[in-house]
Amino acid sequence: MRLRLQTMKLLLVVFGVVIVTFSFVHKASAHGYVKSPESRALLCAQKVNNDCGSIIYEPQSLEAPGNFPSAGPADGKIASANGAFPKLDEQTAKRWAKVPMKSGANTFTWKFTAAHATDKFEYYITKEGWNPNKPLKRADLEHFCTVKNNGKRPGEEATHKCVVPERKGYHIIVAYWEIGDTPNAFYNVIDANFDGQFVQPAPDKSESIAWDAKKVYVEGDKVAYKGVTYQAKWWTKGDQPGKAQVWALVGEEVPVAKTPAWDINKVYVGGEKATYNGATYQAKWWTKGERPDKAQVWALVEGSSKLSAWDAEKVYLGGEKALYKGATYQAKWWTKGDEPVKTQVWALIK
Structure with a gap:
């Protein structure tokens, strides 16, 4: 009898460990971010925003306790998911890039790297007269949209149509994803410019x-x-x-030094320059043995005024230009396959 009781206790302990372990893994698998309009974290990962900290590696990981706004991240730590990525809480009027938006009907798209049973999505926007030079707090926010999901698991993406209140200038939108079977949620902030233009972040003078x-x-x-x-x-x-x-x-x-000739045996990292056939090229990332005039890893910076036609298979970084249907466009940030006339990543130059 005693042996049977001990065996039952052992089985209960093992069963409990399995349940806890499964729950932890299941919870940890859920991740996602706002793809459009681009969130602050995504623009960090795309290297449009600067000095972001480790969020550049995982914009999908802004997870914190849910039940916002009655619970959740502390005031001043909303953008960072309660301090998980503290750089995101730094707040000034010029600190972050701002995506163009308009008042009225808007579409918000979440990208899920691992979906989860979902209770709801909510959207908040800063009130008129908020102070953009102080960390974001609840009192700054006004709720404007709720999308119920009733415990269903979304696919790879979810699109929500919401009516954004009338605004002008710089405002922040908080996109909130409340998980259905854990106490956690995901928080994304979107830096929006309601004056219609994409705004680059100010240079860091800290x-x-x-x-x-x-x-x-x-x-x-x-x-x-x-x-x-x-x-x-x-x-x-x-x-x-x-x-x-x-x-x-x-x-x-x-002192300005002469740029050395490209060396097929040398390792180059992002930012390093080399000359080839009278032109100067700059490496976008790590490379070795890839000819500057042929490989996408190299950007032409000097020595030729000829502009190449836009290539759907080519990677473009912020500042690079391309010709498309007789017009010149300049990339605002990292892009590949985004047609210049159909996406905000390209700015019409002439």
Whole structure:
């Protein structure tokens, strides 16, 4: 009898562990972000917004306790999902890129990297007279749209049609995704310009912090080392500025040196330049052995005024230009396959 009781207790413990483990994994699998209009986090991942911290690697992970606004993230930490990605809470009138929007009927599209049973989606917008130079708080927000999902699991994307209240200038929209079978939710903020133009973020003029060999830095972080300012190109720890390729010099002017000729055996990283057949090219990312005049990894920066026709298979970065149907367009941020006349990523130049 005693043996049977012990066996039953053991089975209950094992069963409980399985339940808890399954619940944790199931909960952790749900992720998503607002694809259109582009959220602050997505523009960080696309390298339009600068100095964003680690959100550049996972814009889909802004998860925090739900039941907003009565619960959820603390005031001042709404944009970061309660401090999970603290850089996103930095708030000034010029800190973030702003996507063009209009009052009235709008469409919001979520992209799910892992869907989840869903209770509802809600949308909030900052009130007239809010202060764009202070961290976002509940009192700044006005609810304007709810889309019920009644516990259903969405597909890869979900599109919602909502009527946005009348606004002018810069406002923030909070897009809220409440999970149906966990106490958590996802929070995305959208920096919107209701004056009709895409607005680039202002240059970062903040002071750099002294480099620390024991600290982890991610792409966009800046440090001061021996009186010079450097910016990280990617994840790094312990790599000394001035010696490691992960650090780019940004804080002082240096003598203009002759750009070296392209070397087929050399490794180039994003930002490095090389000359080839009398023209100067700049690497967009890591490359080795790819000819500058042929490979998409290289951008022409000097030596030819000829503009190439838009190519649906080519990757374009912010600032690059292309010809399309007789007109010149300039990319605002990273893009591939987006037709210039049909997407906001391209600006008509002439």
